[in-house]
Amino acid sequence: MRLMVNGTPHEVDASPGDRLLDVIRGPLGLTGTKEACGVGECGACTVLVDGRAVVSCLTLAVRVSGEVTTVEGVAEAAPGLCRAFAEEGGFQCGFCTPGQVVAAYGGADPSGNICRCTGYAGILRARESACS
Ligand code: FES
Ligand code: FES
Helix, strand or coil: CEEEECCEEEECCCCCCCEHHHHHHCCCCCCCCCCCCCCCCCCCCEEEECCEEEEHHHCEHHHCCCEEECHHHHHHHCHHHHHHHHHCCCCCCCCCHHHHHHHHHCCCCHHHCCCCCCCCHHHHHHHHHHHC
16 A cells, blocks of 8 residues: 655555554554554554544554554654653653644644643643744
């Protein structure tokens, strides 16, 4: 299948049941996107498809026809957003952070991304300072 990711076209071998998350982390080697719950509840695996936040653990790769943006693409397009998470203490273990950063970049509601560590204050400050 063909997949446009972070502005680059890719040809990847994907089975009908492969999740977008598997293709991103596997053949494409973009391991910034994380899997936590694997059932669409936590937002750790969030990527953008045509600018809209989606959970890649519940998205079949073969169904994706739009442009995918991962945290690597966001880091390149909006380095200030990633810096804001660091400066505002918007992470601790960091496992949820790629999804938080992508969701913030896409303007998604922060309540879609669960964090076990931070208490959310730093995350919300980072979003506020970088996205407003
Ligand atoms: S890993 Fe996809 S929503 Fe939690
Ligand atoms: S920083 Fe650890 S889960 Fe969010």
